[in-house]
Amino acid sequence: MKRLEGCAALVTGAASGIGRASAKLFAAEGARVMVVDRAPEVEATAKAIKDAGGTALALQCDAAVEADIAGAVDKAVAAFGTLDVAFANAGVSGGLKPFFELDAADWSAVLQVNLVGAFLCVKHAARVMVPKGKGSIICTASVAGLRSGAGGGPYSASKAGVISLVQTGANYLAGTGVRMNAICPGLIETGMTKPIFDYARAKGSADKIGQLNPLKRYGEPEEIAHMALFLASDDASYVNGQAIAVDGGLSSSLPVRGRWT
Numbered sequence: 001m002k003r004l005e006g007c008a009a010l011v012t013g014a015a016s017g018i019g020r021a022s023a024k025l026f027a028a029e030g031a032r033v034m035v036v037d038r039a040p041e042v043e044a045t046a047k048a049i050k051d052a053g054g055t056a057l058a059l060q061c062d063a064a065v066e067a068d069i070a071g072a073v074d075k076a077v078a079a080f081g082t083l084d085v086a087f088a089n090a091g092v093s094g095g096l097k098p099f100f101e102l103d104a105a106d107w108s109a110v111l112q113v114n115l116v117g118a119f120l121c122v123k124h125a126a127r128v129m130v131p132k133g134k135g136s137i138i139c140t141a142s143v144a145g146l147r148s149g150a151g152g153g154p155y156s157a158s159k160a161g162v163i164s165l166v167q168t169g170a171n172y173l174a175g176t177g178v179r180m181n182a183i184c185p186g187l188i189e190t191g192m193t194k195p196i197f198d199y200a201r202a203k204g205s206a207d208k209i210g211q212l213n214p215l216k217r218y219g220e221p222e223e224i225a226h227m228a229l230f231l232a233s234d235d236a237s238y239v240n241g242q243a244i245a246v247d248g249g250l251s252s253s254l255p256v257r258g259r260w261t
Contacts, residue, residue: 002030003233008080010034010072012063012121013090015041017190018140020048021221022087022228027054029229031085034076036069038062063090064117073124082132085232086125088118089140094154107154114158115165122169126178133177136232139166140224141182143247150186150250159184163243170241179240181231186247188219213248 009026013019015037023035023045032055035045039060046058057079061068076083094110118139129135144151145159166182173180187209209218227246230236245251 002028003229003235004085005030007031007084007232008034008076008082009085009087009232010036010076010083010121010125011087011089012036012069012072012117013140014045015039016045018185018188018221018224018228019087019089020045021225022089023056024049024052024054025222025225025229026085026087026232027056028052029233031232032056032080034059034072034079036061036063036072037090063088063121064113066120069117069120070124073128077128083125083128083135085136085138086121086129087138087140087228087232088121088125089138089228090114090117090121091140091158092155094152094158096152099153102153107157110154111158111161114155115161118162118165122165122180126173126176129178130173130176135178136236137169137178137180138228138231139180139182141166141184141243143184143186143245143251145243146184146245146251166243167241179231179236181236181239181241182243183224183227183231184243184245184247184251185224186213186219186245186250188221188224190221213250214252215248217248219246219248 009031011019011023014023014035023033027033027049034057035042036059042058046056049056059072063069091114125137139162141162142159144156145163166180170180
C-alpha cells in the first residue's frame with residue numbers, strides 16, 4: 001500500500017525545488033495534493049502530477065497573506081473532503097546584503113514569508129486537523145536556523161524562528177493527535193540557491209559546492225522530499241516537535257577545510 005493512500009495534502013512553495021519534489025512524491029504515494037505558490041509555475045507542478053496519474057490542484061496565491069492561506073486550506077478541504085498533511089515550505093532567501101546595511105524592511109520581508117507564513121499554514125491546517133484528531137504539519141526550516149554561517153541574518157533568524165514555532169506548536173497541539181515537525185535542509189540545489197551554483201560554475205569551482213559536509217556534496221530536492229514523506233506518513237507516528245537536519249552531516253560539526261585520514 002502507498003504510504004499516503006487516501007490522504008489529502010497541501011504544499012506551499014510548490015512551484016519549484018523542494019516544494020515541487022515533495023508534492024510529486026506525496027502524489028506518487030497516493031495523496032491528493034493542493035499545490036500552492038505565488039509563482040505561476042505552480043501550474044506546471046500540478047500538471048506533472050496529473051501526467052503521472054496523480055491528483056493535484058494548483059492555486060496561485062501568497063502563503064504569507066492570511067486570507068490567501070486560509071482560502072487555500074478551505075479549497076483543499078472542499079476539493080478533497082479533508083486535510084491530513086500540510087507542508088509549510090514557502091520561503092525566500094533575502095539575499096546576502098551585509099549585516100549592518102540591512103534595514104527593518106529587509107528583515108520584515110523575510111520574516112513575513114519564512115516565519116509568519118509558516119505560522120499561518122500551521123494555524124489554518126490545525127483548525128481542520130484538530131477536530132478529527134489526526135494530522136501531520138511539516139515546516140521547512142534550515143541548518144541556518146541551527147547556527148550561523150549558512151545564510152544571511154534575516155534568513156537565519158527566520159529559520160531559527162521556524163524551529164521554535166515547531167517546538168512550541170507541538171506543545172500547543174498536545175493531546176490533539178496532530179504532529180508537527182521541521183526539516184532543516186543543508187545546501188540543496190533549488191531556485192533559491194541558484195545564484196550560488198551559477199557563481200561556482202562560472203568560476204569553474206562547481207566541484208567544491210557542498211564540500212564542508214562529511215558527504216562532500218550538495219543535496220537534491222528529492223532527498224528533502226523523502227524526509228517530508230516520512231514525517232507526513234504514519235511511519236513517523238511517534239515523531240513530534242523535532243527539527244531534523246538533512247544536510248549531509250554539515251550540522252554535526254563546525255565547518256572545517258579538511259581533516260587528516
